[in-house]
Amino acid sequence: MLQPGTRLNNTYTVVEAIGSGGGGIVYKAYHERLQTYVVVKQVKDRVKGILDARGEADVLKNIKHTRLPRVYDFLEIDGEIFTVMDFIPGESLDKVLLKEYKFSQKEVFTWTLRLAEALSYLHSLNPPVIHSDIKPANVMLTPDRDVCLIDFNVSLAFDQEMRMSTGVSSGYSPPEQYRDFSSYCKYLNQANFYNAPTVTMREADETAALNDETVIMDQSISGQTESSISQMVGRGVDERSDVYSLGATVYHLLTGRKPAADFDEITPIRELVPEISEGFAAIIEKMMSLEPENRYQNGTELLYALEHVYELDSEYQNYCKKNRFRKLLIAGMFVAGAAMIAGGFLLMGQENRVAYNRSIEKAQSLMEAGEFEAAGNLIQNARLRLPEDIHSYKEELLCLFSMGEYEKAVSYGKDILNNPSYIVEGEEEQAALGDIFYILGNAYFEQEDYTNAGACFEQAIAQNQKNCLYFRDDAIVQAKTGNADAGEQTLETAITLGLGEDSIYMVQGEIAFSRGQYEEAVNHLKESVQAAQTDELRRRAVILCAQAYKRMGDEWLADEIKLLEEAENTFTLQTSMHISEMLADAYARKAKADTGQSENYYEMALARFKDLYEKGYSTEQMMENIAILYQQTDRLDEAQSMLNDMTDKYPADYKPYKRLAFLEADRQQKKENINRDYSQMKKYYDQAAALYEETGNDGDTEMQMLENMMQDLKKGGWL
Structure with a gap:
């Protein structure tokens, strides 16, 4: 057992043990880099050795769903396997049941829907992830009475054979989850469920061994034969087993009674909760069918049934x-x-x-899980039902924004505002209209069009003056457009509306940054990063903090690099790519500033840029940066190849030709004077100059430098 203060992987500090069971020992720990609490679970011995041999660990690390804890890491230390997941605040439902006994049908139905969404997500993964231990103790009730499914059995994603040997939670596990009929009888005996003499393991084994004969337990036990149960036990768990366990959990939440350990003794839910709706009762009964074939076959089927529960009434x-x-x-x-x-x-x-x-x-x-295409399709299908409802338009705009499609979001947002097909009648619809203005404003903000962003935020405030986030972002825009004093006043309004500490630090950082008070900005922004409640706010704070470090000069490069390195792997792929790009730029600047380590930092910068490029993050600036780094590290042919790709992709842009001219100059400089030929450099320069003139731009100092070089070559007789 790990002691408090134990450091794992130089990242996670154990705080205390918070539970143990068949799945292993569970600890609360502190994530030193992210400065947040996490759960560390010491995994069963049976999973050891599997992690390195199978790729399913990556599947679990990519799990992202609002009803599931995020998996941060898998560690193998001294032969022990640990998983690291989100720490979910609140109480497990088994503890809440002790205080509240049971819950209303309305609340339980909502929780069931949300847990079914989590199962639908897990079962849809490749390979499917089977929880295998759904029960009230593994459902967290958060402070706002939402639910989160915790402690899914990671081993069942790694090793299919383990599905035949998973642990059992009496009352919640289906028949097939018991190892064999004798183990089932053992659980009945341990539960002290009967007044009659217990069935011994030996008796059960001998009886079960009879070919095609009915396995009879003492008639005083249940008065029924157990042949059907004996045929079901030992099959091993699959998606349908999770459906049963969730049904048994819901049964307990509604009735206040844990389902009987003897499957034949489970009282029908309608007898215990007569007021339950017909549809919901029918769904629970189907979930708890003893034959797996008679249940919903996975979380997706269950979710569909719950969404259409009215059809069963x-x-x-x-x-x-x-x-x-x-x-x-x-x-x-x-x-x-x-x-x-x-x-x-x-x-x-x-x-x-x-x-x-x-x-x-x-x-x-789906959007929270990063499944934007599926979310968009679902929103459009929903609109066919109620085309006059504003919420589908708001969610579609949010989907475009969340994908990073800021130009499309601006176009779509302007269209739905200028040509509304929805009806705004009540306060709820007016608030949704405010959200549309707010999302559109953020799309402008991401494109650094702060004037239009500010106009949208003002419109959002006009629709709903109770949303502190509208005021927060309006204050930030005011700071960015040089009106820091107005930003401070708007921040005060946001604070009176309940703006969170993380957002307050963020706005204070923006205001200090706009005034050139970069050290003060850094202090505020680091506080914002530490307190941030959302990835979006943390992303903004990290990026602006890095920009402040950059403004402060090369002596702060080490701090800038440390900030970006810590943030690089804590966001979604798209945000991580942007931060990786900033980190590569910081490495390149560090290479120039620290000549003793320049080669090392150039290689680190190039590695980051190449990785981003191979992942499809191939902006023009990215390609140019890679070419420059190739040239800096004396790989001129690779630089040439990248710049040729740039001319193919951006044929009307002068920059790749400008860069080719510099590259050709570098190539000729490495030759003896007698062998130099600058004619190709002149061709590149002429193409760059012609395209540059078309832009009407005269502020590119590199073009002026290149022109001076060409004049010097002419004077020297090289051309």
């Missing part, structure tokens, strides 16, 4: 039957039929609203 089914019959009579009974159909329209309207809302919520979850 007899009132809805009777409506459908009556509606079919009504169509036969409508020609002869138009007036009466019209009155009846009006009621149907009302019900169908409710159906549309439920399906629409669930689609929007599902799209939000």
Whole structure:
């Protein structure tokens, strides 16, 4: 067992042990780099040796879903395997049950939907991740009474054979999860479930060994044969096992009773909760079917059923039957039929609203998981149901923004504002309109169009004066456009509306930066990074802090590099790429400033740029930087190849030809005077000069330098 203060991988400091069980020992630890708490779990012996041999670890490290903890790391230390995940604040539901006994149907249904979304996500991964131990103790209730599914069994993603030997949580595990029939009998005996004599392991083994014979437990135990159970145990877990365990958990939350260890003794939920809706009861009963084939086959099927729960209610089914019959009579009974159909329209309207809302919520979850294309499709399908509702337009705009498609977001945002197809009637719709202005403003902000960003933020505030984030970003824009005093006043308003500490530091950093007070800006921004509650705010603070270090000069390069190195692997791929680009630039500047280490830093910069380029992050600036670094490290042919690619990709831009001219000059300088030929350099220069003139730009000092070089070559008789 690890002691408090133990340091793992020079990154995670153990705080305390917070639990243990069949899956291993669980510790609360502190992530020193991210300055946040995490959970470290010491994994079962059975998974040792698998991590290096299989690639599924990468699947788990890429898990990102709002109802699941993020997997940060897998560590192998002295033969022990540890997983590192998010620390989820709150209490596990088994502890909450002790205080509240049971919960309302409305609350449990909401939690079930959200947990089904998590299962749908896990089961859709390749390979599928099976939780294998869903129970109240593994569901966290957060301070805002949301739920998060914790402690999924990482070993089941690594080793398919382990699906035959996973642990059992009595009452929540399905029959197939028990190792064999004798182990099932052992659990019954341990549960002290019967008044009659217990069944011994030997008796169970002998009975189960009889070919095609019924395995009979003492008739006083349950009065029923156990042949069906004996045929199901020992099959091993799969996606359907998670469905059962979630059903058993929901059963406990609704009834206040843990499901009986003897499957034949489980009381139907309708008897314990008579007021439960027919549809929800039917779903739970199907989830807890003893035969896996009779359950929902995975989380996706379960989620669909929950989203269409109304279809299982007899009132809805009777409506459908009556509606079919009504169509036969409508020609002869138009007036009466019209009155009846009006009621149907009302019900169908409710159906549309439920399906629409669930689609929007599902799209939000997909966006949070980075599944933007799927989210966009779902939003557009939802709009077909309720084209006049504003929320689908807001979510589609947010989807474009989240993808980093800022130009498309601006175009789409302007279009939906100038040509609205939605209706704004109540306070909720007005707030959504404010969000549209706010998202559009942020799209302008990311393109550094602060004037239009500010105008959008002002419009957002006009729609909703209670949102402190609108005021926060308006204050930042005011600082960026040189009006720091107004920014301070707007910040005060945001604080009165409850602006968080992380955002306050961020705005203070922006204001100090705009005034040229870079050290003060750094202090505020580092506080913002440490306190940040969202990746987006942390990203902004890191980037601006790095820019402040850059303004402070080369003596702060080490601090800038440390900041970016720590931040590089803590964001989404797109944000990490941008930070990696900034880090590569810092390495290149460090190479110039520290001549003793220049070769090392140039190589580090080049490695970062090349990695980004190979991942598809191939902007023109990126290609130019790679070519420059190749030239700096005397790899002229590779520099030539990259610049040729630039001319193919950007044929109307002067910069690749300018860079080719410098490269050719460098190439000729390495030759003896008698062998030098600057004619190719002149061709590159002429192409660059012609294209440069078309831009109307006269502020590129490198073009002026190149022109001076050409004049010197002419004077020297080289041309």
